[in-house]
Amino acid sequence: MTATKRFRLHRKSPAPHGPLVQWSPIKKHFGAVVCNLRTEDLRCPLRRSALARLLAARGGLLALRGLRGLQAQELVELTSAFGACEPQLAAQRSQALVPGTHNGAVMRIGNSRDPNTGELNASFTISAQLPRNDDSLQVCQYSPASQQPRWHTDATFRCRPPTGSLLYSIEVPPSGGDTCFADAATAFERLPLEARSRLESLEAVCSQAHHDALHNARKPGTYATMEEEQRRQTPLMAVPLVMTHPVTGRKSLYGANSSVFHVQRRGADGPSASLLERAEGAEAYEDPSVDELRKWLPHATGPEFVVRWRWQPGDLVIWDNRSTMHCATGFDHEHYTRQLWRTTFHDMSWDPPVRRLARDPAS
Numbered sequence: 001m002t003a004t005k006r007f008r009l010h011r012k013s014p015a016p017h018g019p020l021v022q023w024s025p026i027k028k029h030f031g032a033v034v035c036n037l038r039t040e041d042l043r044c045p046l047r048r049s050a051l052a053r054l055l056a057a058r059g060g061l062l063a064l065r066g067l068r069g070l071q072a073q074e075l076v077e078l079t080s081a082f083g084a085c086e087p088q089l090a091a092q093r094s095q096a097l098v099p100g101t102h103n104g105a106v107m108r109i110g111n112s113r114d115p116n117t118g119e120l121n122a123s124f125t126i127s128a129q130l131p132r133n134d135d136s137l138q139v140c141q142y143s144p145a146s147q148q149p150r151w152h153t154d155a156t157f158r159c160r161p162p163t164g165s166l167l168y169s170i171e172v173p174p175s176g177g178d179t180c181f182a183d184a185a186t187a188f189e190r191l192p193l194e195a196r197s198r199l200e201s202l203e204a205v206c207s208q209a210h211h212d213a214l215h216n217a218r219k220p221g222t223y224a225t226m227e228e229e230q231r232r233q234t235p236l237m238a239v240p241l242v243m244t245h246p247v248t249g250r251k252s253l254y255g256a257n258s259s260v261f262h263v264q265r266r267g268a269d270g271p272s273a274s275l276l277e278r279a280e281g282a283e284a285y286e287d288p289s290v291d292e293l294r295k296w297l298p299h300a301t302g303p304e305f306v307v308r309w310r311w312q313p314g315d316l317v318i319w320d321n322r323s324t325m326h327c328a329t330g331f332d333h334e335h336y337t338r339q340l341w342r343t344t345f346h347d348m349s350w351d352p353p354v355r356r357l358a359r360d361p362a363s
Contacts, residue, residue, distance in 0.1 A: 051318075059323055072341060096122050110124060110171075127330040152256050162346060168340060172338055176329065176336075178309060203240050205238055210279045240254060
């Protein structure tokens with residue numbers, strides 16, 4: 001895959017994962033695409049194991065193309081090759097769950113609607129559209145002025161952040177709605193030594209209440225507003241800005257998420273009560289210290305590190321949050337439908353290097 005053209009196969013390489021998985025690189029050192037598998041092939045334990053190894057070997061990004069007809073329960077079963085499949089967490093998104101799977105593990109992402117009621121039956125967030133006639137990767141680069149696209153690592157506000165996710169396309173618009181992925185490991189390795197050292201000394205303070213308040217400030221009603229008692233019951237998490245991958249040993253930029261409202265030195269007590277109140281309230285205040293993280297996003301999302309995936313029906317993409325970042329892009333949602341199915345997984349052998357902070361540092 002070149003920086004300015006649509007995806008094309010330019011080499012097949014069965015090694016080092018055996019002939020069961022024929023793959024091609026997307027970028028030189030990041031991402032792999034597999035085109036030789038059918039849905040029934042995914043039942044083979046050896047193939048599943050090969051796909052899991054390939055995901056780690058290619059920087060945490062793997063795409064399978066042409067898997068039309070994959071059923072929701074089959075997606076759940078495949079997810080188990082990468083980790084423990086996460087059950088439903090968000091009650092407010094219950095309308096987005098795909099029926100027929102154990103514990104509501106498959107969520108619809110997009111703007112699809114129930115054919116009987118016409119009601120939205122997916123989790124939908126409006127994202128900025130990329131220029132329609134620009135195939136370059138420069139347009140995917142984070143802009144400090146607009147703070148777009150919204151590059152992030154998933155759910156860093158949790159006590160156990162998710163290891164990764166699978167995203168399977170059911171229906172896609174004729175243009176737009178791409179998903180972009182960044183090689184956060186190589187991006188970190190190419191930073192100056194002083195910058196790497198500085199980032200390794202810092203951590204982000206993450207709050208789900210701030211995440212929800214921020215999205216509600218951008219678009220009212222996106223999430224149910226948390227009352228004070230609910231906020232007190234949600235964890236306040238300290239997350240390192242640099243993650244060491246437990247399998248590859250590589251270090252990556254980590255932690256960018258809408259839940260971040262403060263950046264501090266690693267091991268600090270946490271934010272003041274007044275800062276926390278402003279961050280989790282309707283103001284959704286963000287401390288200027290967050291620039292310590294955000295100022296490196298233009299570098300980390302530069303063309304040399306980014307894959308822009310243009311969805312086709314039947315595509316399945318898998319990513320590892322510990323070595324990648326990603327962002328959604330918009331499409332003409334007034335005239336076209338985009339529906340993808342998503343599962344999330346956890347590597348239960350991994351002990352995430354995050355810590356819970358006291359909401360009152362004096363307590």
